Amino acid sequence: MKSYVKLVNFEVNRFIKIYVSLLIITLLSQFIGVIVISTGLMKRAHEVMFEQNLSEKAYLHQFGGFDFTHISSTPWFIGPIALCIAALIFYSFLIWYRDWFGKNTFAYRLLMLPTARISLYFSKATAILVLIFGLLAFQMILLPLENALFESLIQENFLQTSMDVSSILQSNGILGIIIPPYFSDFLISYGIGIMFVFVLFTSILFERSFRLKGIVLGILYFIAAVLLYLSPLFIIGNETMPVLYPEEIFAIFLVLGIFIIGVSIIIGNWLISKRVLV
Amino acid sequence: MIEVNQLTKKFGRKKVLDGVSFTANKGEITCLIGINGVGKTTTLKAIMGLTSFSKGSILIDGQKINKNMYEKVAFIPDAITMLPQMTIKQAMQFMQDFYQNWNQERATELLTFFKLDEKSRISELSKGNTAKINLLMGLAIDVDYILMDEPFSGIDIFSREQIADVFASHLIEDRGVIITTHEINDIEHLIDKVILLDNGIVLKEFNTEQMRQEEGKSVVDVMREVYQG
Numbered sequence: 001m002k003s004y005v006k007l008v009n010f011e012v013n014r015f016i017k018i019y020v021s022l023l024i025i026t027l028l029s030q031f032i033g034v035i036v037i038s039t040g041l042m043k044r045a046h047e048v049m050f051e052q053n054l055s056e057k058a059y060l061h062q063f064g065g066f067d068f069t070h071i072s073s074t075p076w077f078i079g080p081i082a083l084c085i086a087a088l089i090f091y092s093f094l095i096w097y098r099d100w101f102g103k104n105t106f107a108y109r110l111l112m113l114p115t116a117r118i119s120l121y122f123s124k125a126t127a128i129l130v131l132i133f134g135l136l137a138f139q140m141i142l143l144p145l146e147n148a149l150f151e152s153l154i155q156e157n158f159l160q161t162s163m164d165v166s167s168i169l170q171s172n173g174i175l176g177i178i179i180p181p182y183f184s185d186f187l188i189s190y191g192i193g194i195m196f197v198f199v200l201f202t203s204i205l206f207e208r209s210f211r212l213k214g215i216v217l218g219i220l221y222f223i224a225a226v227l228l229y230l231s232p233l234f235i236i237g238n239e240t241m242p243v244l245y246p247e248e249i250f251a252i253f254l255v256l257g258i259f260i261i262g263v264s265i266i267i268g269n270w271l272i273s274k275r276v277l278v
Numbered sequence: 279m280i281e282v283n284q285l286t287k288k289f290g291r292k293k294v295l296d297g298v299s300f301t302a303n304k305g306e307i308t309c310l311i312g313i314n315g316v317g318k319t320t321t322l323k324a325i326m327g328l329t330s331f332s333k334g335s336i337l338i339d340g341q342k343i344n345k346n347m348y349e350k351v352a353f354i355p356d357a358i359t360m361l362p363q364m365t366i367k368q369a370m371q372f373m374q375d376f377y378q379n380w381n382q383e384r385a386t387e388l389l390t391f392f393k394l395d396e397k398s399r400i401s402e403l404s405k406g407n408t409a410k411i412n413l414l415m416g417l418a419i420d421v422d423y424i425l426m427d428e429p430f431s432g433i434d435i436f437s438r439e440q441i442a443d444v445f446a447s448h449l450i451e452d453r454g455v456i457i458t459t460h461e462i463n464d465i466e467h468l469i470d471k472v473i474l475l476d477n478g479i480v481l482k483e484f485n486t487e488q489m490r491q492e493e494g495k496s497v498v499d500v501m502r503e504v505y506q507g
Binding site (some may be wrong): 112116274275 | 326327328330345348349352353355357358359361362372375376377378417
C-alpha cells in the first residue's frame with residue numbers, strides 16, 4: 001500500500017509540468033475569452049443600437065440580452081477543455097510507453113521494485129484518474145469566477161439571466177458531458193471513463209507482452225470490451241424483448257462496467273506479473 | 279544459491295535457451311560467456327522475472343522469484359534504468375524510497391569512489407559514468423545476489439579499471455554474482471566459475487582455479503578451445 005501511494009505520487013509528479021501548463025492554458029484562455037467576448041458583445045450591441053437608432057429597451061426586445069452561454073460555447077472556452085482531454089488520452093498511452101522506449105529503460109527499474117507488480121498498473125491508472133478529476137475540479141472552481149467576471153463586464157440591463165454553475169452546465173451539451181449536472185449522469189460519464197482507462201491499459205499490456213501478436217490481441221480485447229458494454233443497446237432496440245425501466249437499464253450498464261473493469265484488472269495483473277517483456 | 283534448471287525459452291519458433299542448467303553460489307563470481315545472441319541476457323532476465331520461459335525452473339535460495347526477491351537479488355542491466363531527467367541524488371532518493379534494504383552509506387561510498395557528483399543529471403553522464411551509476415544502484419542494495427549484464431560494454435579503460443576494482447573490494451565479497459561479459463581479461467583473476475553458452479545450450483562449465491591448477495589453462499584458453507575448435 002505504501003509503495004502504491006509512493007508510485008502514484010511519483011507518476012503524478014512525472015506529468016506535473018505539462019499538467020500545470022494545461023491548467024494555466026485553460027485559465028488564461030477561458031478568462032481572456034470571457035473578457036474578449038463580453039466586451040465584444042457590448043461593443044456590438046452599442047454599434048447596432050447606434051446604426052439602427054435603437055434604445056436599450058428596443059434592442060433588448062429585438063435581439064435579447066446576454067448570458068454565459070455566449071461564452072461557454074466558444075473555442076475560447078471549449079478549446080482548452082478539448083486540449084486537456086486530448087493530452088490526457090495521449091498520456092494514457094505515454095504513461096506506459098515512456099518507460100519502455102528511449103535510451104534509458106525505466107521499465108526495468110519499475111518491474112524490479114520490491115512490490116506487487118499490479119501496484120504499477122493501479123498506480124498508473126490512479127495517476128490518470130487523479131489528473132482527470134483534478135482538471136474537473138479546476139474547471140468547477142473556474143466556472144463561477146468566470147461567470148462573475150462575465151456578469152461584471154456586461155451592463156446590468158443587457159444581462160439576460162444570472163446563471164449559477166448548475167444552469168451553465170445544463171445549458172451547454174459538451175460541458176454537460178464533461179461535468180454532468182446530475183449524479184447519475186456523472187456516474188455514467190466517469191464510469192465509462194474509468195472503464196476506458198482500465199481496458200486501454202490491459203490492451204497496452206497485451207502489446208507489451210506479446211509485441212506484434214499483442215497488437216492484434218490488444219485491439220481485439222478493446223473491441224470485445226466495447227461490444228460487451230454496448231450489447232444491452234442491441235437487446236433494448238429489439239422489439240421482441242421486454243421493455244426495461246431506465247433504472248434497470250442503468251443497473252445493467254453498471255454491472256457490465258464493473259465486470260469489464262474486473263476482467264481488465266485480472267488480465268492486466270496476469271500480463272504484468274507473468275508475461276510482460278522488457 | 280541460484281539454481282537454473284533446464285531453462286528453455288523460445289522466441290517464435292527459435293529456441294534461445296534450450297535446457298540451460300547451472301547453479302551460482304553466494305560468495306562466488308559466476309561468469310556467463312558466449313558470443314552475442316547465445317542467450318546470456320535472456321538467462322539473467324529470466325532469473326529476474328523480466329521475461330517468461332517455456333520450460334524449466336529458477337529457484338533463489340529454494341524459492342521462485344516473487345516481489346520479495348527484489349530485496350534479495352539485484353539486476354544491473356547494460357542500459358541505465360533511471361529517468362534521464364533525474365539527478366544522481368534524486369535517483370538514489372528514489373531507490374531509498376522503495377527499497378527497505380537500500381544502504382545509503384554504501385551508496386555514498388561508491389559515489390566518492392567513482393568520483394561522481396550527485397548533482398549531475400543522468401542524461402548528462404558519459405557511457406562510463408552511466409555504467410558506474412548502474413553499478414551503484416545495484417550494489418547499494420543489501421542483496422545476497424547481483425546479476426550484471428555486460429558491465430564493461432563500450433566504456434573507457436579507466437572506468438573499466440574502476441569497476442574491476444569494485445569486484446575485488448568488500449562491496450562484492452560474500453555476495454553471489456552472475457556476470458555476463460566479453461571483456462574477460464579485466465576480471466578473469468576474480469572469477470570463480472565459468473559457464474560457456476552457445477546456441478542456447480551450456481557447452482562447458484568449469485571452476486577457473488581448478489582449470490588453472492589441473493590443466494594450466496586460463497578462461498580465454500578454454501574459450502578458444504571451445505569456440506574455435
